[in-house]
């Protein structure tokens with residue numbers, strides 16, 4: 001099975017709805033696609049990327065159908081070497097022995113790490129780099145741009161001039177499969193911040209290069225092809241996300257609580273914020289999808305952390321969350337803190353230390369310390385903290401969507 005995107009471009013990828021966790025950690029209730037595209041000029045036919053090895057047979061059938069009986073692919077372009085896209089390289093190389101494999105120098109150098117027999121392809125390799133071009137005949141012409149660390153070092157993207165199409169590798173990807181209609185941005189944000197989020201600077205560099213191109217269509221390696229207005233909208237989101245600017249308004253409240261008292265304090269703070277007209281989203285870090293919590297932390301301008309002290313440290317679900325944020329390069333946000341402790345509270349100090357390792361995090365005062373349960377003597381500090389978080393939300397840049 002394949003889908004015609006244009007008369008020249010066919011989508012030959014597969015949907016994975018059996019997967020339990022994408023990349024062994026991300027819940028994908030609507031599955032994930034491994035996209036692959038066939039681009040046919042008058043002279044040459046090029047395949048963009050393969051699929052996860054589990055789906056090799058289905059993908060080879062899709063590709064053969066799309067090619068029809070008369071043609072063979074002339075070239076496999078590997079934009080990205082991660083196994084969800086490179087897993088079926090060997091079987092394609094075997095099936096079409098005269099086909100070339102084109103990729104960046106870095107990808108070609110890494111190829112033997114992924115395929116023990118890669119040296120057998122030595123005579124069939126084509127090196128691509130920034131500005132490389134390829135004419136396929138009939139006016140179909142590709143220009144390649146390097147996109148290092150978006151989000152692996154070997155990544156390329158390709159622009160096809162006659163149909164103004166960007167083959168974006170993992171960029172602009174999202175979770176989900178056809179047949180499960182869902183708005184693009186929430187899942188694209190969860191995908192972006194968890195998979196690409198650390199590399200905002202590199203995404204900015206790619207956006208800058210791509211800004212000189214007239215892009216009418218984006219063919220990503222995951223999720224739907226973006227067309228028309230969706231392209232500019234997705235680029236606007238990526239610009240905001242990769243420059244670490246919030247795109248939603250309000251306070252995100254990730255909390256963790258053993259017996260519910262810290263959770264109750266977090267709910268009280270949510271009410272105080274709502275009374276001030278602030279939008280609030282809460283998540284229980286022990287039970288929520290961690291990748292969703294990471295995504296929302298990046299999307300809102302301000303965050304309230306609420307957690308109890310635990311074994312002279314902070315309750316582990318909060319520590320885990322902050323570790324995720326830290327390695328994803330979380331920065332440029334306002335944070336409030338509520339800690340709990342029955343005899344020697346140190347949760348706030350522990351959270352503060354983890355936040356100190358992140359860039360441009362402003363911890364607003366006062367830090368609220370509750371002793372087992374929220375008490376009357378916390379009232380004044382709770383009001384002051386609500387005021388400080390409200391000011392941060394009001395001061396955030398206006399949204400662009």
Ligand SMILES: Cc1cc2nc3c(=O)[nH]c(=O)nc-3n(C[C@H](O)[C@H](O)[C@H](O)COP(=O)(O)O)c2cc1C
Nearest residue numbers: 257258259260261262310311312341342343344372
């Ligand atoms: C296993 C465990 C370890 C704890 N360690 C500390 C600690 O080191 N210092 C402290 O002040 N409180 C400690 N506490 C007490 C909690 O911080 C306290 O019970 C808090 O009120 C729990 O809030 P919660 O109702 O939101 O779970 C610990 C509690 C548990 C269950």
Ligand SMILES: [Fe+2]
Nearest residue numbers: 080082151170
């Ligand atoms: Fe990837």
Ligand SMILES: [Fe+2]
Nearest residue numbers: 082084170221
């Ligand atoms: Fe991918």
